[in-house]
Amino acid sequence: MNLILLGPPGAGKGTQSAALVERYGIPQISTGDMLRVAVKEGSPMGVKAKSFMDAGALVPDDVVVGIVRERLEKEDCRNGFILDGFPRTVTQADALHGTLKEMGKDLDAVISLEVEVDALVERLTGRRICKVCGRGYHLAFDPPSVEGRCDQCGGELYQRDDDREETIRKRLAVYSEQTSPLIDYYRQRGLLISIDGMRDIAVVQSDIVAALRTS
Ligand code: ADP
Ligand code: AMP
Numbered sequence: 061m062n063l064i065l066l067g068p069p070g071a072g073k074g075t076q077s078a079a080l081v082e083r084y085g086i087p088q089i090s091t092g093d094m095l096r097v098a099v100k101e102g103s104p105m106g107v108k109a110k111s112f113m114d115a116g117a118l119v120p121d122d123v124v125v126g127i128v129r130e131r132l133e134k135e136d137c138r139n140g141f142i143l144d145g146f147p148r149t150v151t152q153a154d155a156l157h158g159t160l161k162e163m164g165k166d167l168d169a170v171i172s173l174e175v176e177v178d179a180l181v182e183r184l185t186g187r188r189i190c191k192v193c194g195r196g197y198h199l200a201f202d203p204p205s206v207e208g209r210c211d212q213c214g215g216e217l218y219q220r221d222d223d224r225e226e227t228i229r230k231r232l233a234v235y236s237e238q239t240s241p242l243i244d245y246y247r248q249r250g251l252l253i254s255i256d257g258m259r260d261i262a263v264v265q266s267d268i269v270a271a272l273r274t275s
Contacts, residue, residue: 061086061140061272062165064147066242067173068235069228070180070187071257072264074196076173077144079265086140089131091124091148093194116222116230118148118238125155132159140168148239153246169275170246171268173257177232184228188217202261 061084065073077088095113098106105127109119128146131137147153160166175183186199192215197204204211222231246252253271257264 062160062168063141063272064143064167064170064246065145065173066170066239066246067257068175068180068239069231070183071173071175072183072261073144073173075202075261076171076265076268077142078195080142080268083269084140084142086142087136088142088144089128089137089146090144091128091146092144094127094131095119095124113222114227116227116234118234121149121151121155124148125152125159128156129159132163147242148235150241150245153242167251169253169272170242170251171271172243172246172252172254173264174254175257179258180232181225181228184223185225187223188219190215191218192216 063080063086065077067073074088074090077090080086081088095106095109099110099113100106105123109123112119124146128143132141143156147156183198183201186201188197188199188204189195190197190210190213193210193213195210195212196202197210197217204217208217209215210217222228243252253268253275255264255267255271259267
């Protein structure tokens, strides 16, 4: 199954992808995660990406398109993949289409998670992530059993630099200008599945699974 999870920052793409990985046994491809690793390692790509990420802006299309193409060629993507946070512009969506065509693949569905702006800000300001395994938590909606520690691996939880209110507002504006046109883009191609992302994590998950079954 070849899927895209589309939605604004904080919609629940990472949370839902992690559960879909378990269920379908296909990898999650998060461009945000890959870029954060590159920044941490200080690779040339990371150095280039950092200033855009710190400002809440998008990293240039050619950089992200290149890393996704390389990732999709890996062996673990042969039975499918879940793209999380990519594509984010029409240029990226067109490039993805070209890459998949070259590989003889196609998208099966684009899941669009719909969440109101106030809820997005609340989710992002309360988001915490495990430094070791990357599992996401929320201080109020999905808290760890022991404060500051990951349930899964005991790793330390941290707050992303761009999850501060000022950068969050910028990222939401960037989403609305540059990424939201993809909703119509994929609707017109008959691939869009709209999901009400305002409900509990487990309810959203079962809705996605039910929608994929009938798509
Ligand atoms: P995205 O990957 O779309 O940026 P995340 O999956 O990281 O979003 O979710 C953002 C924050 O909101 C996390 O702290 C997560 O625990 C929380 N969250 C995700 N889905 C829900 C939900 N349905 N209800 C409440 N909180 C949620
Ligand atoms: P995310 O983890 O998806 O919230 O992404 C964090 C940051 O990484 C974004 O604010 C962008 O700066 C950058 N980024 C992630 N994915 C993309 C993408 N597909 N295109 C451009 N920039 C991206």
